[in-house]
Amino acid sequence: MSIGVFDSGLGGLCVLRELRTILPYDTLMYAADSKYVPYGTKPPEIIRERSLAIVRFLVEERRAEAVVVACNTATTHAVDMLRTQFAQVPIVGMEPAIKPAARATRSRVVGILATGATLAGERVVNLIERNADGIEVITQPCPGLVEQVERGDLTGPHTIELLKRYTAPLIDRGADGIVLGCTHYNFLQDAIKQVVGPSVTLFDSAAAVARQTARVLAARRPVADDGAGAIEPVEFFTSGEPDAVRPVLIQLWREPVEKLLPLPA
Numbered sequence: 358m359s360i361g362v363f364d365s366g367l368g369g370l371c372v373l374r375e376l377r378t379i380l381p382y383d384t385l386m387y388a389a390d391s392k393y394v395p396y397g398t399k400p401p402e403i404i405r406e407r408s409l410a411i412v413r414f415l416v417e418e419r420r421a422e423a424v425v426v427a428c429n430t431a432t433t434h435a436v437d438m439l440r441t442q443f444a445q446v447p448i449v450g451m452e453p454a455i456k457p458a459a460r461a462t463r464s465r466v467v468g469i470l471a472t473g474a475t476l477a478g479e480r481v482v483n484l485i486e487r488n489a490d491g492i493e494v495i496t497q498p499c500p501g502l503v504e505q506v507e508r509g510d511l512t513g514p515h516t517i518e519l520l521k522r523y524t525a526p527l528i529d530r531g532a533d534g535i536v537l538g539c540t541h542y543n544f545l546q547d548a549i550k551q552v553v554g555p556s557v558t559l560f561d562s563a564a565a566v567a568r569q570t571a572r573v574l575a576a577r578r579p580v581a582d583d584g585a586g587a588i589e590p591v592e593f594f595t596s597g598e599p600d601a602v603r604p605v606l607i608q609l610w611r612e613p614v615e616k617l618l619p620l621p622a
Contacts, residue, residue, distance in 0.1 A: 358383050358574055359386070359422045359423075360422070362376065362385065362386065362424070363390065363412070363424070363431075364431070365393060365431065366390065366506075367391075367506065367507060368503065368540035368543065369425075369428055370606075372425060372567060373385060375566070376567045378567070387591055388594045391507070391596055391602050392597045395507075396474060397472025397503060401434040401474070408431045409435070411620065424443070425570055428451060429539050429540065430474045430539070431450075432452070433474065434474065449566060449570045450566075451562060453469060453562060454536050454561055455481075458536045459488050461534055462492060462534050465492055465493060467534045467535070468495045468524070468527030468532040468536065470523060470535060470536070470539065471497070471539050472498060472499065473500065476496050495530055497527060499542070501519050502523070502541065502542060506545065506609075508605065511547070517548060521552050534557065536561075537560065540561075590616065591616075592616050592618065593606060595620050596619075596622040599619070603617055
């Protein structure tokens with residue numbers, strides 16, 4: 358089957374990686390809305406407008422049979438609208454890993470790092486209310502981190518400075534778990550661990566979203582489709598300048614990139 362994945366930029370590659378692992382024979386397409394990254398500083402109407410344009414491109418022009426919104430901010434502000442507009446196509450969104458973090462904490466304090474736009478939406482509030490009863494959950498917006506990942510600067514001095522600034526309030530309050538509420542932050546895990554130390558556990562939802570996508574698709578596959586076949590290269594699209602996006606795409610994807618095509622901007 359054909360699966361379209363999109364994010365404001367390159368953060369959703371962490372979800373794409375998990376999808377490639379568990380669904381190796383499906384056709385994967387990845388759309389990076391690099392011209393508009395980061396979504397976390399954009400008003401909700403812009404996020405919805407861009408999400409709608411990208412899903413329309415993936416479904417109507419590229420014939421995607423399922424779409425993964427590999428962006429917490431786009432999920433927060435656009436996934437319900439997308440499911441209404443494209444009711445014939447399963448659309449899987451992101452959900453910060455608050456539930457497993459709340460179950461694992463010993464200190465009864467958990468932090469969540471996310472964009473301001475994600476934290477301003479109702480989804481995070483609802484997740485906390487449903488899954489973290491009796492747990493103190495500290496939310497921390499992280500302006501500037503997405504941009505560092507988009508530059509490929511995962512461990513530089515400015516990145517470390519930002520991580521120290523954003524994790525300090527969580528650690529000072531006794532958090533022993535930190536939820537990565539933005540797919541871009543998955544690529545900062547080594548740097549975050551360096552900053553917070555080994556006693557703090559990091560939680561992300563990339564693998565869980567890939568598993569949910571596999572479950573959704575299993576119910577839709579033709580009986581004769583055993584899932585086997587040739588492993589095709591991923592098709593990549595960007596609304597930014599391909600020459601600027603390609604080096605960081607290769608750095609984060611860690612595989613050759615055969616196709617990087619224009620995404621309607």
